[in-house]
Amino acid sequence: MWWYKMEILIPIAGIITLFFILLIVKRFFDICVICGAISLTWISLLVLYKLNMFDNPLIVAMLMGQSVVGIYYLVDSKVKEELKIFRLPFLLTLTTAGISLISVSNDIIRVVILVSAVWAVFILIYLYRSGKNMKKFVSRLIECCKKW
Numbered sequence: 106m107w108w109y110k111m112e113i114l115i116p117i118a119g120i121i122t123l124f125f126i127l128l129i130v131k132r133f134f135d136i137c138v139i140c141g142a143i144s145l146t147w148i149s150l151l152v153l154y155k156l157n158m159f160d161n162p163l164i165v166a167m168l169m170g171q172s173v174v175g176i177y178y179l180v181d182s183k184v185k186e187e188l189k190i191f192r193l194p195f196l197l198t199l200t201t202a203g204i205s206l207i208s209v210s211n212d213i214i215r216v217v218i219l220v221s222a223v224w225a226v227f228i229l230i231y232l233y234r235s236g237k238n239m240k241k242f243v244s245r246l247i248e249c250c251k252k253w
Contacts, residue, residue, distance in 0.1 A: 112160070112164060113164065116146055116164055116168065119142075119145075119146045119149065120142045120143060120146050121142075123142035123145050123146060124138055124139065124142040127141045127142055127145075137175070137179075140172065140175050140179075143168055143171050143175070146168055147165050147168035147169050147172065150164065150165045151165050151169075151206060151207070154207070162207050162208070166203070166204070166207055169203040169206065169207070170200075170203065172203070173196070173199045177192075177195065177196050177199060180195065187231075187234070187247075189247045190227060190230065190231050190234070190243060190246050190247055191227055191231070192246075192249065192250070193223065193227070193246075193249075194220065194223045194224045194227050197220045197223060198220055198224075201217070201220055230242070230243060
């Protein structure tokens, strides 16, 4: 098919086109135009990939990664400071979900168990966060992305 030879041009042109369309729509809805353009592009490409009409899952994965990071930062900006302890398990969950949309790995059960175990450890840390020995560690977890 003719669009196979434009596997990078089509997504970039799609993002640009959707950006300007969503810029008009933004007058009526409170949306992030860039996030919407990226998300609609990778969703469209994922559908085409599943229909064997687009054969570059790397491009889909990169665009999904942008959405994963965007969702992560959106949620991070809205949650209480004390809940920021869950940054790592939340990001791992989003990453696992994104990867699984493209292809379910043979080791998905192990990945889900591992991510669940990380959640369990972080929940325990959260529950005991006010303990004398835990305060400094919890503070370091919450500030993992600060002061750089």
